[in-house]
Amino acid sequence: DAKTTQPTSMDCAEGRAANLPCNHSTISGNEYVYWYRQIHSQGPQYIIHGLKNNETNEMASLIITEDRKSSTLILPHATLRNTAVYYCIVRVSNQAGTALIFGKGTTLSVSS
Amino acid sequence: EAGVAQSPRYKIIEKRQSVAFWCNPISGHATLYWYQQILGQGPKLLIQFQNNGVVDDSQLPKDRFSAERLKGVDSTLKIQPAKLEDSAVYLCASSLIGGDGNTIYFGEGSWLTVV
Numbered sequence: 001d002a003k004t005t006q007p008t009s010m011d012c013a014e015g016r017a018a019n020l021p022c023n024h025s026t027i028s029g030n031e032y033v034y035w036y037r038q039i040h041s042q043g044p045q046y047i048i049h050g051l052k053n054n055e056t057n058e059m060a061s062l063i064i065t066e067d068r069k070s071s072t073l074i075l076p077h078a079t080l081r082n083t084a085v086y087y088c089i090v091r092v093s094n095q096a097g098t099a100l101i102f103g104k105g106t107t108l109s110v111s112s
Numbered sequence: 113e114a115g116v117a118q119s120p121r122y123k124i125i126e127k128r129q130s131v132a133f134w135c136n137p138i139s140g141h142a143t144l145y146w147y148q149q150i151l152g153q154g155p156k157l158l159i160q161f162q163n164n165g166v167v168d169d170s171q172l173p174k175d176r177f178s179a180e181r182l183k184g185v186d187s188t189l190k191i192q193p194a195k196l197e198d199s200a201v202y203l204c205a206s207s208l209i210g211g212d213g214n215t216i217y218f219g220e221g222s223w224l225t226v227v
Contacts, residue, residue, distance in 0.1 A: 043116075043203050043218030044155065087154060099145055099168065100205075100216055102154030 003027065004088045009107045012082075018075040020106055022088030025069045031092050033064060034100065035073045037084040044087065044102075047073065078110045114138065116219035118204050124225045130192035133222045137185070137206030143167075145216065146179055146189050147203040155203055161187065162209060194226045 005023040012018040024033065032051050036044040048055055048062045050071070055062045061074040075082055087105040092098045117136040125131050137144050143162050147155035158177065160167040163184040172179065176195070181187040191198055201221040208214045 043205075043221050046215050046217065049215070099157045099160050100155075101157065102147075104154055 003090050003101070004103055006086075006088050006103065006106045008104070009109065012075075012078045012108060012110050014080060014110055014112045015077055018078040018082065018108060018110070020073040020075075020086050020088075020108065021070065022072070023070045024088070024090045027068050027090050028092070031090045033062065033068075033071050034089045034091055035060070035062065036087045036089065036100070036102075037082075038087070038105070039081075039084045047086075078108075080110050080112065082108060083110045084108060116204055116206055116217055118202075118219040118222050120222060121220065122223045122225075124227060125194055127196055127226050128193040130190065131194060131224060132191075133189045133202050133204075133224075135187045135189070135204030135219060137187075137204070138217055140208065141206035141217075142184070142209045143207045144181055144187050145205040145207075146187070147205065147218075149201045149203055149221070151200070158189070191224075194224075196226050199224055199226045 003026055032049050034049040035047040037047055038044045047059050048057055050062045050064050064071045085105040085107050087102050089100050119134050123131055145160050146158045148158050149155040158172045159169040159179045161181040164181050177191055179189045201223050203218055203221045205216045205218045207216040
């Protein structure tokens, strides 16, 4: 079973920041937080991941609380093309390449 | 860099027929995954390979599903005989092994409709 809890859906106005929360209260010390998004009719796309520190790349920022029990994915300037299902996943990274266990994700709707 | 390739992209079959899906992972990726995604749900892991060995197939319905990864590169997923509830998108993914936070990359998926 997925070890994360996300809201089922969220709305965001185009050009505004989209903040997607995720709870992972049972996360272990060696588990990373991953975010993927899935646009209809496409495979999941990697966005960002982190262990303890906040992370930023060209797609998004990831803010992880100090106790690591929750995190927030931030899309700084949402566009209509950001409308998708966003999955927050915790995953151990080890030599065997642990699989991703998906939950139901958050459906983000960006409107003009 | 080429991504994960899958074929066919779409397939419609009648129940009790068979179907096979093919996957070519990203070059150099030793770990390969097959996921099943039913409409409205998140992807569910069916089987995971490392090179040509099976790491996890606990969720694979072995009475009708089979998968192989000969030579540790390409993989095929077969369903025989298909049931209506097998209608789904079958996603292939791959990753490197080892290292911190090794990312998993997905293909576009193969859409199966069983009628």
